[in-house]
Amino acid sequence: MSPVPQQLTPDEIQRRRKRSIAIAMVLAALVLIFYVLTIAKLGPQVLNRPL
Amino acid sequence: MAATPSMTTLSNSAISDRPFVEATTSGGEVADYFALLKPRVMALVIFTALVGMTVTPSHVNPVIGAISLLMIAVGAGASGCLNMWWDADVDAVMTRTRTRPIPAGRIQPGEALSFGLTLSVGSVLVLGLAANWLSAGLLAFTIVFYAVIYSMWLKRSTAQNIVIGGAAGALPPMIGQAVVTGSIGxxxxxxxxxxxxxxxxxxxxxxxxxxxxxxxxxxxxxxxxxxxxxxxxxxxxxxxxxxxxxxxxxxxxxxxxxxxxxxxxxxxxxxxxxxxxxxxxxxxxxxxxxxxxxxxxxxxxxxxxxxxxxxxxxxxxxxxxx
The missing domain is CATH 1.20.120 (Four Helix Bundle (Hemerythrin (Met), subunit A))
Known part of the structure; x- marks a missing residue:
């Protein structure tokens, strides 16, 4: 059965917008977590290299 | 092509047809999704896992420790979400739980299931990468134990439900210790x-x-x-x-x-x-x-x-x- 298109109310559109913002923030937090985690795993020696 | 904000598609799933759950509008508030994670239980889990990390006679990098704690909390929240998905019919008839997002009709059961599964897999993987795979395995065991063994099986079949199921709530200090030492002490x-x-x-x-x-x-x-x-x-x-x-x-x-x-x-x-x-x-x-x-x-x-x-x-x- 094919999906049925349905009109969203203004309230539903606003809720969807808030959910989208929340998802974007979670994704940004994940990027930050992986970056910080990588630096923490590598340790301070990552900065100690000949220029 | 630009998205059309006024249009969306709705599809039915067998999960959405579970009994005692009211029909819902399209998607809930962000706060409803947060409520699915049982934030008070998450706070308790963070606390007990932190104590498990603290009493361990060893140390962990504070960044890795903090990320691990976050993942333990997310994993616990995910198991709470899966519990709410499965128990929506029971929640609907109890005064203490009837205002939860699924029985109140603010979130569809299928959405909660997807949310819970995504967070479960994500939290276990990130904990494994951040700390070690023993603690990730313990977190995975905790989620499965609470969502499957307790919620789906024990809760409705035996009076010893919360005795055995209590193991899931008791594991966070052990996971905390495993994060620090990579072993169970x-x-x-x-x-x-x-x-x-x-x-x-x-x-x-x-x-x-x-x-x-x-x-x-x-x-x-x-x-x-x-x-x-x-x-x-x-x-x-x-x-x-x-x-x-x-x-x-x-x-x-x-x-x-x-x-x-x-x-x-x-x-x-x-x-x-x-x-x-x-x-x-x-x-x-x-x-x-x-x-x-x-x-x-x-x-x-x-x-x-x-x-x-x-x-x-x-x-x-x-x-x-x-």
């Missing part, structure tokens, strides 16, 4: 046992008061199957077991004077309140005694773990023995 195991033995008197005190609601929902809690008097005797038995067990950290050397005092006074109070529950069996006095025990049990566990955190984290540890 005495400290984490003892904290696991304390929460495990604490769970029956805590939940059965509430179940004594809410027995009617559990009966309507078809959940075989101990007061509904073995009767209130047997439940009261078992509450006392578990409290008598819990009081000395609560002092085990003192004898094992990772609980000091503050912990010992809190453990001794708190353990005796648990036994005394359990005796009151056993003695007061009728009317409002019985409910009051049960709710007093329920409320104090939360305080007792909080104080025990706070004492450990203060002693080990703030350097207030003074050994009782030697």
């Amino acid at each position: 005495v400290e984490g195991t003892v904290l696991f046992l304390i929460i495990f033995i604490w769970t029956p008197p805590h939940f059965w005190a509430l179940a004594l008061v809410k027995a009617g609601e559990y009966a309507r929902a078809g959940i075989p809690m101990m007061p509904n199957t073995a009767g209130p008097d047997s439940t009261r005797r078992q509450i006392l038995a578990y409290s008598v077991l819990l009081a000395p067990l609560g002092l085990a950290p003192v004898f094992l050397g990772f609980g000091g004077m503050i912990y010992g005092l809190v453990g001794l006074v708190g353990g005796l109070a648990m036994v005394a309140l359990s005796v009151q529950v056993l003695r007061r069996r009728e009317g409002e006095a019985a409910n009051k005694a049960a709710m007093s025990l329920f409320g104090f049990s939360i305080l007792y566990l909080f104080l025990l773990f706070s004492a450990l955190l203060a002693e080990q984290g703030l350097g207030l540890f003074r050994p009782v023995l030697g």
Whole structure:
């Protein structure tokens, strides 16, 4: 059965917008977590290299 | 092509057709999704896991420790979300839970299932990458144990549901220790046992008061199957077991004077309140005694773990023995 298109109310559109913002923030937090985690795993020696 | 904000597609799934769940509008508030994670349980999990990390005689990089704690909390939240998905029909008939997002119709069951599964897999993977795969395995076990073994199987089939299911709630200190050491140690195991033995008197005190609601929902809690008097005797038995067990950290050397005092006074109070529950069996006095025990049990566990955190984290540890 094919999906049925349905009109969203203004309230539903606003809720969807808030959910989208929340998802974007979670994704940004994940990027930050992986970056910080990588630096923490590598340790301070990552900065100690000949220029 | 630009998206058309006024249009969306809705598809039906078998999951959405679970009984007792009201039809819902398109998607809930962000707060509803957060509520699916049982934030109060998440806070307790963060707290007990942190204590598990703190009492361990070793150290972890604070960044890795913080990310690990976050993932343990997300994993616990995910298991709570899966529990709410599965128990939506039961939640709908109990006053305490009928306003939860799924029975209230604010979030569709299928959405909650997807949300819970995504967070479960994500939290376990990130914990494995951040800390080690033993702690990730323990977190995965906790999620499966709570969502599948407890929620889907034990809860509706045996009066020992919360006794066995309590293992899921007791595991976070052990996971915390595994994050730090990559192994399971005495400290984490003892904290696991304390929460495990604490769970029956805590939940059965509430179940004594809410027995009617559990009966309507078809959940075989101990007061509904073995009767209130047997439940009261078992509450006392578990409290008598819990009081000395609560002092085990003192004898094992990772609980000091503050912990010992809190453990001794708190353990005796648990036994005394359990005796009151056993003695007061009728009317409002019985409910009051049960709710007093329920409320104090939360305080007792909080104080025990706070004492450990203060002693080990703030350097207030003074050994009782030697």
